[in-house]
Amino acid sequence: MSESDPSSDDFDAVVVGAGFAGMYMLHRLQARGLRARVYEAGTSVGGTWYWNRYPGARCDVPSLDYSYSFSEELQQEWQWTERYPSQPEILAYANHVADRFDLRRDIQFETRVVGAQYHEEPARWTVRTDRGDRVTARFLITAAGCLSAPAVPDFKGLESFEGSWYHTGLWPKEGVDFSGKRVAIIGTGSSGIQAMPVIAREADHVCLLQRTANYVTLAHNPALDAEAVAHVKAEYPEYRERARQTRLGISIETPEHSALEVSPEERERIYERRWAVGDANVFVTSFTDIYSNLDANETAAEFVRAKIRSIVNDPVVAELLTPRDHAFGAKRLCISEEYYEAFNRDNVTLVDVKQRPIEEITPTGIRVGDDVCEVDVIVFSTGYDAITGPILNMNIRNSAGLTLNEKWVNGPVTYLGLATKGFPNLLMITGPGSPSVLVNVIAAIEQHVEWISDTIAFMDDNGIATIEPTEQAEQDWGAEVARIGARSFISSFNAWYMGANIPGKPRVVLPYAGGLVKYRRFCQQVVADNYAGFVLSGSSS
Ligand code: FAD
Ligand code: NAP
Helix, strand or coil, X not given: CCCCCCCXXXXXXXXXXXXXHHHHHHHHHHHCCCCEXXXXXXXXXXXXXXXXXXXXXXXXXCCCXXXXXXXXXXXXXXCCCECCCEHHHHHHHHHHHHHHCCCHHHEEXXXXXXXXXXXXXXXXXXXXXXXXXXXXXXXXXXXXXXXXXXXXXXXXXXXXXXXEEEEHHHCCCCCCCCECCEEEEECCCHHHHHHHHHHHHHECEEEEEECCCCCEEECXXXXXXXXXXXXXXHCHHHHHHHXXXXXXXXXXXXXXXXXXXXXXXXXXXXXXXXHHHCCHHHHHCCCCCCCCCHHHHHHHHHHHHHHHHHHCCCHHHHHHCXXXXXXXXXXXXXXXXXXXXXXXXXXXXXXXXXXXXEEEEECCEEEECCEEEECCEEEECCCECCCCHHHHCCCEECCCCCEHHHHCCCCCCCECCCECCCCCCEEECCCCCCCHXXXXXXXXXXXXXXXXXXXXXXXXXXXXXEEEECHHHXXXXXXXXXXXXXXXXXXXXXCHHHCCCCCCCCCCCCCCXXXXXXXXXXXXXXXXXXXXXXXXXXXXX
C-alpha cells in the first residue's frame, strides 16, 4: 500500500485535525511507512489548546496523566511544571511532540476539510478542502475533536454590538486587554468558570450571566514536586498501566466503600479530607457510588452546596450559585481554586438568566428583562456543538450520495464510536458512542489510535480493502450506549452530553458512559473475535 506514487494526491489515509488525536494518528501511520496527509484548520498543532487561549484556560486532569504514554523517551524528557497544566504549557508540549516526531511534514495547516465522498470503484475517499485541494485516500480518519465547533447562541442584536466580543474557543492569539473594561461573560460551564476570576482581576467590572448553576470542586494547583515527579518517572510504565485499569484513565486509587455505608460524620470527614487535597478526581472518587446511586450522589452534592454557603459572603448570591436542578456530575464538573471566592469581590456581579433569559444584545450591552448590563466586551463561554458537530460539519457522503447528516438525523449511529455502516473506511477517533469526554481524553485518544492503526495493519497483512460495521452491530452498540447512559446521571439533565445545548440537535446520549476499562475490553474482544460486528471485504492490492 505504501508503494503508491509519492507525487500523486492519493494517500493511504487522510486525517482531519492536528490536535492530540491527529498527531498521534499521524505518528502511527508514519511509523508504518504509510502516506498520510493531515488537514488542520489552525496554523499549528494542539487543537483545543491552540484555540482556547482564554485567561485561566487549563486542564483538570493532572499533567502526569494528561500526556501521551506511547513513548517512554517522551514522557521521561518532558518536564511539566504544575499539577494542572495551563494552556500555554500544553500547547508547548504539543509543539514539542510535533517537532520531536517530525510530524509537520505531513500536516497542511490553515486548511479545512469541507467535503468527503466515498467511491466504491476504486475503494477510495475523495476529500475536498476550503483551499481547493482535492485528494483521494483509502482511509478517512476523523481526529476533529469533540469540542472544536464553538457555539454562539443566536442572540438578537449581536451584530449591533459596538464593543468587541469573543468565544472562549476561538480566542485571539494576541490576547485581549481587559484593563479598565466592563465585561460580560455569558455561560458558567468549565470555560466561563475558569475565565471569570482571572478576567475579574484585570477588568473594571465583570457581569457573569448564569443560566444553570454548576458544581465547582476545589482544585489547588501547586508546582509539581520534583521528588514526586521523579518517583512517577522511575516507574512511569507501571503508573500508566494503573491508569489504564481505571474508569477515567487517570492513575488514581479506586474507592472501596459506598457513601451510604459509613456514618454521616465519617462521610463528612472523608469528603473534607479529599476536598482539601484540591484534586477533583480525588474528590469524585471518595466513594464507589457517587455516580451510580442518587442518594449517595446527593451526599456529594450537599457537601459542595455547604462549601458554597461557607465561601460566598452574600447569601442571595450563594443561593443563586447553588445547583439544585441536577445531580452532581450530570453536567461536566468544573474545578477552580478561586471561583466562589471571586463573588466576594466588589467588581463581580452575578446575573441570573434562568428566570429572565437574555432578551437581546444592544449596541452597548446585554438586556435581561428590563435591565441592561452595559459592557465594552462580551465573552461567550457558551460551549460547543459537541462530539458530532465537528464530524458533521465536514459534509461526508457515502457512495450512494447519502450524507452522514442524513444517516444521523435522529442522532449518531456508530459501532463503538469508531465506525458507521454505509461509510467504509471512515474511522473516527473519539467518535460518538465512545468514552471520549467522560474520561481523560488523551487516554481515550491513545486507545482509539492504537485500535485503528492495528486494524489497518491487520487489513494490510490480510489483503483486506475495506471495513465497515454491520447494521446489527451498530444497533446493539447504540442500545448499550443508551442503557449505560440511562444508568449514569448524564441522561438525567439537558446538558451538552445529550446534545441539548444546540437547537434542533437530537437528544441522545452522545458519549459511552461505562468508562475506559470496560470500553477497551469491548474493543479488544471485537478483535479477538475476528472483528465481530464488522464486515471486512475486498482486496487491498
Ligand atoms: P482537538 O484538540 O479538538 O483537535 C481537533 C482539531 O481538528 C482542531 O485543531 C480543529 O481545528 C481541527 N478540525 C476540526 N474540523 C476540521 C476540519 N473540517 N478541517 C480541518 N481541521 C479540522 N479533556 C480532558 O481530558 N481533560 C481536560 O481537562 C480537558 N480540558 C479541556 C478544556 C477545554 C477548554 C476544552 C475545550 C476541552 C478540554 N478537554 C479536556 C477536551 C479536549 O478537547 C481533549 O482533551 C483533547 O485536547 C482533544 O484532542 P483532539 O485531537 O481529539 O481534538
Ligand atoms: P459548556 O459546558 O457547554 O457551558 C456553556 C455555558 O453557556 C453553560 O453555562 C450554558 O448554560 C451557557 N449558555 C449557553 N447558551 C446560553 C444562552 N443562550 N443563554 C445563557 N447561557 C447560555 O461549555 P464550556 O464551558 O466551554 O465547556 C465545554 C466543555 O469543554 C466542558 O464541559 C469540558 O469538557 C471542556 N472544558 C474543560 C475545562 C477544564 O477545566 N479542563 C475547561 C473548559 C472546557 P446552561 O448550562 O444552562 O445550558
